[in-house]
Amino acid sequence: MTSQNRSRSQSVHISHIRKSFGSFDAIRDFTLDVAAGEFVTFLGPSGCGKSTTLKILSGLMPQDSGEIRFGDRRIDMLPANKRNVGLVFQNYALFPHMTVAENIAFGLRMRGWSGVEKKSRIDELLALVRLEGLAGRRPEQLSGGQQQRVAVARALAFKPDLVLLDEPLSNLDAKLREQVRIDLRDIQRKAGQTTVFVTHDQVEALVMSDRIVLMNGGQIEQIGTPVELYATPATEFGARFVGANNLLKSKLGGGGAERHAVVEGAALPVRLTTVSRLVKGSDVWCCIRPEHIAVRPAADLKPASGVLATVTDKIYQGTTILIDLDIPGVEKMRAERSTSEAGRINIGDAVHVDFEQAHAVPRN
Ligand SMILES: Nc1ncnc2c1ncn2[C@@H]1O[C@H](COP(=O)(O)OP(=O)(O)OP(=O)(O)O)[C@@H](O)[C@H]1O
Ligand SMILES: [Mg+2]
The missing domain is CATH 3.40.50.300 (P-loop containing nucleotide triphosphate hydrolases)
Known part of the structure; x- marks a missing residue:
């Protein structure tokens, strides 16, 4: 041998x-x-x-x-x-x-x-x-x-x-x-x-x-x-089990590269960056990772997209800070940004929130 x-x-x-x-x-x-x-x-x-x-x-x-x-x-x-x-x-x-x-x-x-x-x-x-x-x-x-x-x-x-x-x-x-x-x-x-x-x-x-x-x-x-x-989790279970995630109850709108999720309870279309084979009008969870939620003070120049929210909590973790957000008509969301970036954002602030990436999984 x-x-x-x-x-x-x-x-x-x-x-x-x-x-x-x-x-x-x-x-x-x-x-x-x-x-x-x-x-x-x-x-x-x-x-x-x-x-x-x-x-x-x-x-x-x-x-x-x-x-x-x-x-x-x-x-x-x-x-x-x-x-x-x-x-x-x-x-x-x-x-x-x-x-x-x-x-x-x-x-x-x-x-x-x-x-x-x-x-x-x-x-x-x-x-x-x-x-x-x-x-x-x-x-x-x-x-x-x-x-x-x-x-x-x-x-x-x-x-x-x-x-x-x-x-x-x-x-x-x-x-x-x-x-x-x-x-x-x-x-x-x-x-x-x-x-x-x-x-x-x-x-x-x-x-x-x-x-x-x-x-x-x-x-x-x-x-x-x-x-x-x-x-690109395939199911709701996967979207929840692997990593932190925000899941918003939505319907699928648009088509092809213009796919978006329309969040229930808010007239809020979220552009989907990963396009799945789901059919238009189907019930989906729109999944947004905390690190893909950009948060800027509302006093800054108004960005072209995104929504207004209120900061309800801020949790210091060393290299990053978790920011809890209240968006009218939407479930609570949690963002995670670098400590340097989140430094000037405080509890009670009005902020602009923008979703950098979003993915949809079927909702049963
Ligand atoms: N010899 C056995 N008799 C009856 N039920 C069993 C037996 N071995 C496993 N099970 C059941 O089968 C299921 C799967 O068990 P398994 O040990 O494979 O789980 P696991 O994924 O390894 O979980 P864990 O992360 O807790 O180790 C469990 O519900 C367990 O109770
Ligand atoms: Mg085991």
């Missing part, structure tokens, strides 16, 4: 997976193709079926129906130990009595690697996860972030077809979590390892993923790149 960091990662093809617990449908028709070397994240609220899907992929739980292939090999009838899948869970589950090197080597011993092969693979992995020099320590002598990287090295060690990570960062404090996110992403890229990552933290999903699978109630709401999910 040659000793290389690059894994033999496979593409993964999941088609029409279903899983029920009694009368409860936990996974309803889950279909997804993951490219070799891709980092895909399952994102969704607690109970939406992320871990269940991961358990089905790993072989720890059987599906009721549907197929899974790694490359062109069907694997869904194989037991977990025949699937060549690396697993990392929330609690790392390192063996406490073993050293870092022994933990990493665990899966290699089971797979019959020779002493020489093992030694060189452990060295490679220690370098990959930046733990050179710590091979002889036991888990209790490591920080949370270091333990987490050992767990990742152990999962990568035997060059799996697929690595599955279920909320591996949730035990880390906020600062370390931000660092390990980037570490983990770098390790995955260097190893070229096909990876499915699970989180309910949307920032984590946006930072780490090639693509995100947004899940809700056992179903896929949307599959897309982080930019696609953030800029």
